[in-house]
Amino acid sequence: MHKRTFTTASVATIILSTMVLASCASAESGGSEGGGDAGGTLIVYTNSNSDGRGEWVTAQAKEAGLDIEIVGLGGADLANRIVAEKNNPVGDVVFGLNNMFFETLKSEEAVTAYEPAWSAEVDQESGDPEDGVFWPLVEQAIVTVYDTNKTPEADAPTELADLWEDSAYDGRYEVNTALGQATPQLVLAGLLAPYLDEDGDLGVSDEGWEQVEGYFAHGSPAEEGTDLYARMTRGDVDFGVLPSSGITSRDAEYGTKTGVISPADGVPYVTEQIAVIAGTPRQDAAEEFIDWFGSAETQGAFAAEFASYPVNEGARAEALPEVVELIESLPKQDIDYALTRENIGAWVEKTELEYLP
Amino acid sequence: MRNSSWRAMLRSPLVVIVLVVLVWFVATFLVLPNANLLISTFFPEGKISVRALEKLVSSERALKSLWHSFALAATLAVTVNVVGIFIVLVTDYFKIRGSRVLWLGYATTLIYGGIVLAAGYNFIYGKNGFITNAALKVFPDIDPNWFSGYFAVVVVMTLATTTNHMLFLGSSLAKIDYQTIEAARNMGASTWRILWRIVLPALRPMIFAVTVLTFLTGLGALTAPLVLGGTDFQTIAPMILTFSKSSGSRDLAALLAIILGLATIVLLAMMNRVEKSGTYFSVAKVATPLQKQRIRNPLANALVHVAAYVLFVVYALPVLLIVLFSFLESTAISTGTITWDAFTLANYATVFGTPAVLKPFVVSVVYSALASLIVVLGMLFVARVFQKHRNPVTALLEYLLHIPWILPTILIALALVMTFDRPNPLIGGQVLTGTTLLLLVAYVIIKIPFTLRLLKAAFASVPESLEDAARILGAGPLFTLRTVLVPLVLPTAAAITALNFNSLLDDYDTAVFLYHPLYEPLGLAIRASTEGENNLDAMSITFVYTVLLMIIMGFTMWLVYGRGGASSRRRGSRRGTPRAGAGLAGSGAPAAPVPAAAAAVVTVSPVPAPGP
Numbered sequence: 014m015h016k017r018t019f020t021t022a023s024v025a026t027i028i029l030s031t032m033v034l035a036s037c038a039s040a041e042s043g044g045s046e047g048g049g050d051a052g053g054t055l056i057v058y059t060n061s062n063s064d065g066r067g068e069w070v071t072a073q074a075k076e077a078g079l080d081i082e083i084v085g086l087g088g089a090d091l092a093n094r095i096v097a098e099k100n101n102p103v104g105d106v107v108f109g110l111n112n113m114f115f116e117t118l119k120s121e122e123a124v125t126a127y128e129p130a131w132s133a134e135v136d137q138e139s140g141d142p143e144d145g146v147f148w149p150l151v152e153q154a155i156v157t158v159y160d161t162n163k164t165p166e167a168d169a170p171t172e173l174a175d176l177w178e179d180s181a182y183d184g185r186y187e188v189n190t191a192l193g194q195a196t197p198q199l200v201l202a203g204l205l206a207p208y209l210d211e212d213g214d215l216g217v218s219d220e221g222w223e224q225v226e227g228y229f230a231h232g233s234p235a236e237e238g239t240d241l242y243a244r245m246t247r248g249d250v251d252f253g254v255l256p257s258s259g260i261t262s263r264d265a266e267y268g269t270k271t272g273v274i275s276p277a278d279g280v281p282y283v284t285e286q287i288a289v290i291a292g293t294p295r296q297d298a299a300e301e302f303i304d305w306f307g308s309a310e311t312q313g314a315f316a317a318e319f320a321s322y323p324v325n326e327g328a329r330a331e332a333l334p335e336v337v338e339l340i341e342s343l344p345k346q347d348i349d350y351a352l353t354r355e356n357i358g359a360w361v362e363k364t365e366l367e368y369l370p
Numbered sequence: 371m372r373n374s375s376w377r378a379m380l381r382s383p384l385v386v387i388v389l390v391v392l393v394w395f396v397a398t399f400l401v402l403p404n405a406n407l408l409i410s411t412f413f414p415e416g417k418i419s420v421r422a423l424e425k426l427v428s429s430e431r432a433l434k435s436l437w438h439s440f441a442l443a444a445t446l447a448v449t450v451n452v453v454g455i456f457i458v459l460v461t462d463y464f465k466i467r468g469s470r471v472l473w474l475g476y477a478t479t480l481i482y483g484g485i486v487l488a489a490g491y492n493f494i495y496g497k498n499g500f501i502t503n504a505a506l507k508v509f510p511d512i513d514p515n516w517f518s519g520y521f522a523v524v525v526v527m528t529l530a531t532t533t534n535h536m537l538f539l540g541s542s543l544a545k546i547d548y549q550t551i552e553a554a555r556n557m558g559a560s561t562w563r564i565l566w567r568i569v570l571p572a573l574r575p576m577i578f579a580v581t582v583l584t585f586l587t588g589l590g591a592l593t594a595p596l597v598l599g600g601t602d603f604q605t606i607a608p609m610i611l612t613f614s615k616s617s618g619s620r621d622l623a624a625l626l627a628i629i630l631g632l633a634t635i636v637l638l639a640m641m642n643r644v645e646k647s648g649t650y651f652s653v654a655k656v657a658t659p660l661q662k663q664r665i666r667n668p669l670a671n672a673l674v675h676v677a678a679y680v681l682f683v684v685y686a687l688p689v690l691l692i693v694l695f696s697f698l699e700s701t702a703i704s705t706g707t708i709t710w711d712a713f714t715l716a717n718y719a720t721v722f723g724t725p726a727v728l729k730p731f732v733v734s735v736v737y738s739a740l741a742s743l744i745v746v747l748g749m750l751f752v753a754r755v756f757q758k759h760r761n762p763v764t765a766l767l768e769y770l771l772h773i774p775w776i777l778p779t780i781l782i783a784l785a786l787v788m789t790f791d792r793p794n795p796l797i798g799g800q801v802l803t804g805t806t807l808l809l810l811v812a813y814v815i816i817k818i819p820f821t822l823r824l825l826k827a828a829f830a831s832v833p834e835s836l837e838d839a840a841r842i843l844g845a846g847p848l849f850t851l852r853t854v855l856v857p858l859v860l861p862t863a864a865a866i867t868a869l870n871f872n873s874l875l876d877d878y879d880t881a882v883f884l885y886h887p888l889y890e891p892l893g894l895a896i897r898a899s900t901e902g903e904n905n906l907d908a909m910s911i912t913f914v915y916t917v918l919l920m921i922i923m924g925f926t927m928w929l930v931y932g933r934g935g936a937s938s939r940r941r942g943s944r945r946g947t948p949r950a951g952a953g954l955a956g957s958g959a960p961a962a963p964v965p966a967a968a969a970a971v972v973t974v975s976p977v978p979a980p981g982p
Contacts, residue, residue: 056887062898068724084887085898089615092885096617100791103804193612237596238489238909243701246729247498268702317622358618363614365619366429370601 041175055298058095060088060195061109061285066319070306072099073314077305078183079298092117095290101124105299108150108287111195112140113202114284115147116354124288130304135324139284147288149324150307150314154257154343155281157186158241161272164251172276173204176252177227187241187253188232190369192361195283200254201360202353203281203346204228215359216352226368234370242267250297256283257339279344284324341342372858379759384847388751392767398796399815400773403785412620422621432626435606439630440606442523444589451577453681454535455570461536462543462676463569465662469674475682478689479533480872481923489909490688491526491858492517493695493703496598497633518600523729526594529685531587532579532857538824540577543569547832548658561665578641579827583820585637586775589630591803597641606630628863630657631776635769638823683877689920695914703909715909721899721918730895734875737891745821746863748814753825768822783883786812787846792950809891810886816880817870828862829855868930872923876915884904892919 059067062085076082084104086094092114095107099121107124118124119141126146139149143327157176159169176182189197208221233250241253242263252274257261260271285305289299305311311326315322317334322340323329329337379385412419426432430826459474477569479487486888495517505512510775546569554564570577592607601604606626613623665671675886694704702712721727752771756764774782790802802808831857840850878893887892 054888066897082887084890086882086894087897090882092586093615093617093784094787097787097883098791098803101789101801101803176374191612193615234601235592238912239907283806358616361616362425362619362622363612365609366432369431 016248018044037041053295054102054293055079055106055302056084057081057302058086058091058107059105059109059152060086060091064319066088069315069318073311074302074305075312079305081302088114095123096121097289097354101279102290102292104290104296105293106110106144106287106302107290109285111285112350113198113200113354113357114195115141115288115349116289119146120354123291125291127289127300127303129287129300129305129307131325132310133329134309135307136231136326139153139324140286147286148190148303148307149283150287150312151321151323153283153285154340154341155196155283156255156257156260156343157201157252157274157280158255158260158271159252159274160242160245161249161268162268162270163245164272166272167270169252169274171274173274174227176223177224179229182252183231185251186232187235187244187250188370189235189254190229191235192365192369196254196256198357198361199281199283201225202348202357202365204282205360206346206348206353207278209349211354215363216356217360222363222368225365229368229370232370242269245269257322257336257343258320260339261333261335273339273343275343276346277344279346281348282345323335371823378577379764381762382847384561384751384851385755385759388472388755389763389767392755394796396770398794399786400770402796403789404773404777404782407470407781407785407791408624411624419621422625426625432606432609432816433890435604435609436626436629438603439522439589439605439607440633441520442527442591442595443585443633445524446527446531446580446588447585449524450535451581452530454532454539454580455573455577456482456677457532457557458539458543459565459680460674462540463660463663464566464674465664466678466759470684472678472722476532476536476683477687477927479530480536480869480927481756481920482689482916483530484876485593485597486912487530487688488594490692491522492597493691494687495522511919515600517604518598520599520603522598523591523594523603525593525736526598527588528592528909530675531584533869534583534824537869538576538580538827539573541861541865542831544575544660546572546660548660551660551663552658561663561667561670561845571954574644575827575830576588578644579823582634582638582823586634589634610778611780611875615818621779624771624781627778627781628776628930631772634775635772635784674906681979683710683872693917696910696917698910698912700907717907717914720911721914724899727895729916730892731888734877734892737810737813738871741810741817741874742867744810744818745814745870746825747819749821749825750856750863751851751857753822753829755825756822772819775817779816779879780883781938782815783812783880804886806889809881809886812880812884813877815876817874821870824866825859832858864930868926871926875922876919950966 020148057070059070062070062083065082067085071081083252088110091107092110095102095104095118098104102123107118109120115124120203124146127142128145129148132145132148135149137148142146157173170176170179170182176186189200191197192201204224205221207216209216210221212217213219214222235253236244240263241250243253245253246252246267246269254293257273260273263269264271287303289296289303291301301341307325309325312323312325312328313331315321316328316336320333320336322332322336379389413420451589457476461469466472482490493499496502497514497518502512502514502517550568551564554568554964559567583867590607591605592611595605596608597602604804610623610626613619613626665674691839696717697713698708698715699712702708756768786808787803790797790800790808791804793799793801802811836854836858840854845853854963876893876896877891878897881891881893887896892915896912899911899915
């Protein structure tokens with residue numbers, strides 16, 4: 014009968030597929046338990062695989078004789094996954110996360126020290142100067158942007174605090190309330206950095222928390238699924254926050270001419286890093302990948318392709334001129350990332366509970 | 371006879387095997403990992419921490435969001451039932467012109483949801499939506515933000531969550547004994563009186579089950595409030611999501627989730643009590659399949675027709691729009707200026723131009739199919755045992771199986787990774803972290819509560835006389851289950867399988883921590899191709915994936931209902947119930963086979979009857 018064959022078929026499917034899965038599973042676990050399996054595909058964890066970067070890196074690595082598989086996840090998810098897996102790591106190398114996430118990975122002992130061949134070509138201050146666990150690749154500024162076609166430079170504020178202190182900008186700037194993500198966390202860190210005070214709540218003075226309150230109270234919350242530039246074009250908002258690498262492509266797409274607010278104290282910078290995941294059976298391949306990926310040649314090609322600003326001094330000549338010009342015009346805000354890393358969870362929690370609109 | 375004695379329960383080897391496997395599974399995969407995580411969260415360094423509670427109580431924003439979630443859940447429990455029952459009645463109970471087309475329109479919620487659904491409605495009625503724009507041209511005084519806040523969220527979520535009504539209430543309705551309706555009409559009862567006194571009471575177990583599901587959906591509402599809630603109506607789910615991703619705030623996430631979970635469990639317990647007090651099967655020995663009713667009052671008839679078609683348009687518009695938008699340039703969508711030039715195939719080219727674009731589809735289809743089949747097969751046994759043997763042990767097990775409803779998916783996934791990252795004696799010394807099996811285990815786990823609830827409701831309407839008859843004729847328990855009981859709940863089981871399959875297909879939250887690097891599932895692939903600072907076509911690409919998903923999901927529903935309906939019709943006619951699904955039996959179309967599939971197994975009809 015039809016039903017009978019249906020049931021038999023589904024039972025057979027289940028048994029067969031489970032066997033397939035199980036055999037994959039045992040093959041894999043056999044590999045990682047063995048510990049000495051130096052061969053096989055190198056698993057590269059990254060949050061910097063979008064916009065075609067993942068495919069580009071895979072293809073270029075293949076040309077260089079490296080067989081890699083990119084696992085791309087969002088920053089917070091990726092860091093959580095690496096920490097959760099630390100007793101039985103699945104990935105071999107991680108790159109693209111910012112200093113804060115790498116500080117977390119380091120304190121959880123999920124990444125391990127390795128000095129790359131190109132270590133002399135980068136400023137170690139941007140990475141982990143104490144232990145050399147993770148090493149810097151590219152730098153980005155987190156900037157507040159506007160469209161100079163609509164808002165003349167003269168009408169833009171010079172300090173970020175003007176946005177919430179001057180009623181002219183009330184509700185005219187976008188605030189990202191998804192505090193689980195990296196960029197909004199850096200905005201928060203930048204807001205609080207000038208107000209660090211050991212006696213204050215969570216190491217921040219009352220004045221600092223007033224800034225956060227003002228920032229979120231007078232802003233327009235980001236709309237899920239709608240790009241900042243789409244909102245600017247529609248006239249919903251005039252200002253918003255963006256990592257600097259996103260400017261070029263948006264100007265081309267929306268026909269905007271982006272202006273950047275450059276406060277006297279500077280803007281938050283993030284440096285994307287690379288490190289070997291602790292306990293990987295493919296240590297040699299992992300080191301080889303790091304040596305290749307961070308080299309002046311690869312970073313230069315990457316910068317030319319994806320408008321990034323490389324930390325490797327030998328690669329900067331390849332970076333796009335407008336990118337270099339923008340980055341070099343923006344002073345770096347003084348943010349203590351080790352301290353920020355320790356506190357950001359509590360800061361996000363307090364902001365989420367008390368200040369978000 | 372519903373049995374509460376221990377000895378009777380342990381006498382059947384089948385029950386013993388089911389219980390042993392169940393206890394092992396619950397202990398290994400539900401209790402152990404989550405207990406580990408919760409203990410380390412709430413008892414750091416061995417002493418209880420009330421930090422989370424203090425933080426929560428002192429946060430006005432958290433309490434307000436929590437209240438919003440409860441208000442939304444309570445509202446939805448009413449509105450979804452009203453709309454859902456109306457939909458089921460106009461497609462399956464009343465004679466409505468074009469009911470098959472209507473069914474297709476209402477069924478659109480089966481094949482899409484989440485952010486795309488909310489965005490779809492926003493593009494129509496939102497601030498820059500085209501209906502709002504059109505209305506503004508005629509009446510410039512309207513508030514362009516009219517469709518936002520509590521009202522908008524309730525409207526969108528009501529329409530989006532009638533899925534369960536369509537599938538499960540529809541199949542329950544088809545099992546009603548038509549003789550009771552005919553008898554009532556001969557005694558002079560009006561259409562409404564029959565509906566109110568005979569039809570709806572017969573549907574009670576299923577209405578309870580879907581109400582619990584609706585309530586739960588309301589509590590967990592994430593994307594609709596984010597997109598449409600504005601600043602006045604935000605719910606608690608986004609906060610739970612943020613907190614569960616930060617190790618320092620995980621206690622808050624767990625606490626908030628447990629508050630929501632307990633509310634669901636209380637509702638569940640109440641429904642269980644009410645369900646126990648009634649018996650929901652017919653005493654009729656020869657049941658007659660339902661025939662569609664004509665609404666006799668012409669005015670009422672016209673009104674119902676108008677309402678049905680208005681609802682149809684409201685349901686169908688966002689889907690049409692999404693298909694249309696998948697062919698549009700992203701700037702045209704986001705700035706709201708659609709011209710002929712803006713139409714393009716570039717979005718599809720982007721998706722299909724990605725290397726190995728098919729693999730994530732295959733991976734997700736395999737995982738989803740396996741997980742949904744395993745969970746339904748397993749829960750068939752479990753639901754049967756729970757329903758037949760009611761004692762403290764089965765009650766406890768039943769509540770433990772609802773753990774996945776209480777904790778956020780992210781925490782469940784993290785707990786699995788951290789528990790099975792070393793050889794575990796409970797699973798024969800295997801390590802599961804980093805293997806392909808762990809994601810399958812997680813998928814099975816998170817689909818257990820939904821499956822169990824609905825299967826239990828389905829078993830509740832099966833009369834014991836059938837089972838007794840089988841036993842008297844010498845059938846063993848497994849044989850009885852397979853040949854007598856399972857066919858009776860098969861329509862429900864098939865519907866659950868399809869729904870589970872569809873919902874797992876684009877899962878992200880579970881897979882993100884558990885997937886094997888070489889087997890990337892679809893949810894991750896979609897996220898990867900739509901995320902990114904320079905990816906300005908994210909929304910268009912999401913629409914393309916949604917259209918592709920709609921095709922797969924539509925095909926699944928056709929497999930289950932189209933073919934299933936056809937085969938049970940054949941089976942039905944062999945059994946001599948040729949009138950099964952009267953108006954539809956002749957149609958080969960996949961459109962409206964639900965009632966047919968269900969009606970074909972009508973040998974009993976669930977009408978409240980005095981207890982045995």
